[in-house]
Every structure is written in C-alpha cells, then in structure tokens.
Amino acid sequence: MTRVLPLLALLLALAVNALAEPVASPIPIGVAVATTSNVALFGEEQVNGAKIAEAVLNAKGGVNGTPFKILYQDTAGDEAGAINAFQSLITAKVVGIVGPTLTQQAFAADPIADRAKVPVIGPSNTAKGIAQIGPYVGRVSAPMTDVAPNSLKYVLSVDPKIKKVAVMFAQNDAFCTSETGIFQEAIKNLGLETVTIQKFQTTDTDFTTQVTAVLGAGADMVVISGLAADGGNLVKQLRQLGYQGPIVGGNGFNSTNMLPVCGPLCEGILVAQAYSAQADNAVNKLFVEKYQEAYKKMPPQFAAQAYAAVQVVVEALAKVEKDSGKKITAMELAEVRELLNKNLQNATFLTPMGEIALDADGEVHQKTFFVSQIKMNPDGKTGAYVIVN
Ligand code: 1QQ
Known part of the structure; x- marks a missing residue:
C-alpha cells in the first residue's frame, strides 16, 4: 500500500496535466471581424485599429512583459461566417475574442463563446441587448441609445x-x-x-x-x-x-x-x-500618431473602437496576473478565460474614446459623444x- 499510493498520485497528476490546457506564449487573442463581403467596409478599419493596438501595446511590454499575438478570423458579413470564425478561434485556444462586426452576427455567434466560457468584447455592436447575451459578453462600443x-x-x-x-x-x-x-x-x-x-x-x-x-x-x-x-x-x-x-x-x-x-x-x-480623433488624451494621441504613420490618414471610429477592444483585454490580463501573482502563460486556459472575464467587468479603462467603464454586465459607459x-x-x-x- 505504501508503495502504491505515490504511484497513484503520480498517475493522477499525469492525467490532470494531460487535461490541463496551458496558455500559449505569445498570448493568443482572437479578432473576428469581416474582411470580406460588404461588411468589410467596416471590418477593414477594425483590422487596422487592432494592428495598431498590437504594435503599440506589445512595444509597451504586452502583458507585464509577455507579448500577445492577435489571431485574425474573417467573419464575412453573415451569421454563419461569424459562428465559424468564433469556433476556429476557440479551438485555437485564444484567451478572449474581439468581435464580431455586426450586431446581427453577435446575436448568433456570441452565445457560442458564452457557452464555451470564452470572453467576448464587441468592438462595434451597438444595438440594445448585446451585453445581456450572456455573462461572458461585453462591449466597448457605446449603445445607440x-x-x-x-x-x-x-x-x-x-x-x-x-x-x-x-x-x-x-x-x-x-x-x-x-x-x-x-x-x-x-x-x-x-x-x-x-x-x-x-x-x-x-x-x-x-x-x-x-x-x-x-x-x-x-x-x-x-x-x-x-x-x-x-x-x-x-x-x-x-x-x-x-x-x-x-x-x-x-x-x-x-x-x-x-x-x-x-x-x-x-x-x-x-x-x-462615439469617437473624435481630436480627443485630447495621451492614449488617443499615441493611437492617432501611430495610425497616421501606418495608414497616412486619420483614424475613423471603428478603428478606434477596435483598438480599445484589444486594449481592454490586454489591461484586464495584466490585472489577472497582478491579482493572482502568476504569469498568464503559467496558468490554465480555462482559468485565464474566467479571470479575464471577471476583470472585463466593473472596470475602467482610458482608451482613445476617453475613459470608459464596463459595468457588472460588461455594458460600456462612455462620457463624451x-x-x-x-x-x-x-x-x-x-x-x-x-x-x-
Ligand atoms: C452594429 C453596428 C454596425 C454599424 C457596425 C458596423 O453598429 O451592427 O451594431
């Protein structure tokens, strides 16, 4: 018996380890927006904004020194495309998803991420009821109300x-x-x-x-x-x-x-x-400078909101590390997703749109329009x- 117990413990540890999914390094964050179809008129600006966020925030050290990497998936313009993109990103083990482009797509795809307990931040979904889709769904795009x-x-x-x-x-x-x-x-x-x-x-x-x-x-x-x-x-x-x-x-x-x-x-x-490129805050000034450098034009609202969506995920991940005292890449994926989601609620962020607050539902509250x-x-x-x- 005394020899069997340590062996059992070892086997159990090995089994748990096989089930445990670690988080990759660089930390994978999903962006699912439309880069084909008519909806790509918006999605193209969103990709531009997300790319600036990736460059700027990684240059500042990413998540407390660990870089993150954006995995892009095209949602095209309809519900099926958004569902496929979300499923691919969930399978690719992203910690969270920024997307989709349209409210119409969010009502179809967000419940899938919500059931998989993968946090979603809507970058441009502005209808009523988005944050209420489920506990894992929030947004940075102020509602049209x-x-x-x-x-x-x-x-x-x-x-x-x-x-x-x-x-x-x-x-x-x-x-x-x-x-x-x-x-x-x-x-x-x-x-x-x-x-x-x-x-x-x-x-x-x-x-x-x-x-x-x-x-x-x-x-x-x-x-x-x-x-x-x-x-x-x-x-x-x-x-x-x-x-x-x-x-x-x-x-x-x-x-x-x-x-x-x-x-x-x-x-x-x-x-x-919900955005002015002239907004006088340090985050926006840096965003505008880098955006102009890259694309030779002023950033539009959808680019700014996509930047903000990536930014809030990165800042919430940094908070997860601070609170837990562990590196994201040393934690289990399911745990990171859960803690990330918690930190995307009841939190404020200084974004290109100024200060925004996400409440207990993940609904955004913005001051200036x-x-x-x-x-x-x-x-x-x-x-x-x-x-x-
Ligand atoms: C929504 C919108 C669209 C205009 C985003 C591109 O606000 O679908 O909610």
Missing part, C-alpha cells in the same frame, strides 16, 4: 423650423431595426412628426420606390439606419432624385469606406459618433468626418 439622438438634437439646434421627418431603415439587420426604434422614439420626444417610414434591405441597390415616397411625404429631414454600401447608395439616390434637406445617418454611416459609394453627394451628411458632418474632398471619393458638436 446613448449616441444616436445627439445628431437629431444638433440638426434642430441649427434649423429649429424642421418638423417633418422621413425615417428609413434596413429591415433585415438587427442593428438597423434597433437603431431606427431609438431614432423614432427620439423624433417623438423632440416634438417632431414622422411623415413616412420606409424599409429596405442591406443588399438593395435601387431605392427609387422609397425615395419617391419620401419626396411625396414632403419630409424636411431624412433619418437613415442602414449599413455602408446600401446607405451610400440610398443617399446618392435621394440627392439625385431631388431631396435637398438634411440627412442624418446612424452608426452604419461612420465608415470612410462609405464615401466612395455616394461620392460628392455624401457632402453634408450628419452622423453621431460627438456629432460629425461629412466634408468631401475635391476628388469626390475621399473626405472627412468633421466634428461639429
């Missing part, structure tokens, strides 16, 4: 005579249907009248029917919840068919990749934003989001 109404208030401050609003939205996208609900409520609260509600699909390219209805209703403001390609084409057709009043776009209009779609006719579109107006360059393809408020 906080952001969208700012643009309507701004338009009214410039032109208080506006009364009749046409609302247009893509009915096949969860973010667009959530955002239009928020816009419609804000329109009511501001004492404006909704004269028509027009629906379309994010895959549509011809908006003649909807534009004709908007013109017929005599709207003096148009408010659109769409994505970049459909949104750009819709604006183009509104202007071509003679609509001259203000156009307010939602978060889907926040990509500079929309500008070649409506071209010179993008001029003047108003969009509320902006309204920008699109100013096109003479080339008719590029332009800038000029902060007006």
Whole structure:
C-alpha cells in the first residue's frame, strides 16, 4: 500500500496535466471581424485599429512583459461566417475574442463563446441587448441609445423650423431595426412628426420606390439606419432624385469606406459618433500618431473602437496576473478565460474614446459623444468626418 499510493498520485497528476490546457506564449487573442463581403467596409478599419493596438501595446511590454499575438478570423458579413470564425478561434485556444462586426452576427455567434466560457468584447455592436447575451459578453462600443439622438438634437439646434421627418431603415439587420426604434422614439420626444417610414434591405441597390415616397411625404429631414454600401447608395439616390434637406445617418454611416459609394453627394451628411480623433488624451494621441504613420490618414471610429477592444483585454490580463501573482502563460486556459472575464467587468479603462467603464454586465459607459458632418474632398471619393458638436 505504501508503495502504491505515490504511484497513484503520480498517475493522477499525469492525467490532470494531460487535461490541463496551458496558455500559449505569445498570448493568443482572437479578432473576428469581416474582411470580406460588404461588411468589410467596416471590418477593414477594425483590422487596422487592432494592428495598431498590437504594435503599440506589445512595444509597451504586452502583458507585464509577455507579448500577445492577435489571431485574425474573417467573419464575412453573415451569421454563419461569424459562428465559424468564433469556433476556429476557440479551438485555437485564444484567451478572449474581439468581435464580431455586426450586431446581427453577435446575436448568433456570441452565445457560442458564452457557452464555451470564452470572453467576448464587441468592438462595434451597438444595438440594445448585446451585453445581456450572456455573462461572458461585453462591449466597448457605446449603445445607440446613448449616441444616436445627439445628431437629431444638433440638426434642430441649427434649423429649429424642421418638423417633418422621413425615417428609413434596413429591415433585415438587427442593428438597423434597433437603431431606427431609438431614432423614432427620439423624433417623438423632440416634438417632431414622422411623415413616412420606409424599409429596405442591406443588399438593395435601387431605392427609387422609397425615395419617391419620401419626396411625396414632403419630409424636411431624412433619418437613415442602414449599413455602408446600401446607405451610400440610398443617399446618392435621394440627392439625385431631388431631396435637398438634411440627412442624418446612424452608426452604419461612420465608415470612410462609405464615401466612395455616394461620392460628392455624401457632402453634408450628419452622423453621431462615439469617437473624435481630436480627443485630447495621451492614449488617443499615441493611437492617432501611430495610425497616421501606418495608414497616412486619420483614424475613423471603428478603428478606434477596435483598438480599445484589444486594449481592454490586454489591461484586464495584466490585472489577472497582478491579482493572482502568476504569469498568464503559467496558468490554465480555462482559468485565464474566467479571470479575464471577471476583470472585463466593473472596470475602467482610458482608451482613445476617453475613459470608459464596463459595468457588472460588461455594458460600456462612455462620457463624451460627438456629432460629425461629412466634408468631401475635391476628388469626390475621399473626405472627412468633421466634428461639429
Ligand atoms: C452594429 C453596428 C454596425 C454599424 C457596425 C458596423 O453598429 O451592427 O451594431
């Protein structure tokens, strides 16, 4: 017996060791965004932002001296693509996932990570209910309830005579249907009248029917919840068919990749934003400097939010090490994922968007929002989001 016990203990230790999954070095962090399909208009900016985060934060020592490595997976534009990307990253043993690009994809893919107990940080999911998908789901992208109404208030401050609003939205996208609900409520609260509600699909390219209805209703403001390609084409057709009043776009209009779609006719579109490249904090200044160095342009909102998403994961990992007194790479993967998730809640971070707080649900709380107006360059393809408020 006295000889058998140590042998049993050894066998048990070997078995446990075989089950235990260590964390690789460099520490793998997943980024699952769209780099193909129409949704890549956003995803491309997200990859750009994540790459700057990887370079800047690793240059500062990564996670307390251990470098991290981003594993990228393309989600393409639909739910199935997001699910596949998430599954690949979970199998690749990432500690957490930044993604996906769309709310529509998050509602499908996030529950899979949540069940596997892999923390998810949404970099651009702005509909209601994202952080409530599960205990392992949070976001750094402020919900449209906080952001969208700012643009309507701004338009009214410039032109208080506006009364009749046409609302247009893509009915096949969860973010667009959530955002239009928020816009419609804000329109009511501001004492404006909704004269028509027009629906379309994010895959549509011809908006003649909807534009004709908007013109017929005599709207003096148009408010659109769409994505970049459909949104750009819709604006183009509104202007071509003679609509001259203000156009307010939602978060889907926040990509500079929309500008070649409506071209010179993008001029003047108003969009509320969760980011200003001019924000005067040290984190943002370094981000803007490195982004400009790499891409020769100012960073857009989706790049800044992707940077912030990677940053909060890295800072939370550093906190895990501090609290446990162990290196991440000496811990078990499941334990790291659980502790990382805990540290992504009830925590504040200084990001390019200023200070943000993630609450006990992983929901983000941000202090400052902006309204920008699109100013096109003479080339008719590029332009800038000029902060007006
Ligand atoms: C969402 C959005 C999109 C515009 C992100 C690109 O806000 O799907 O929630």
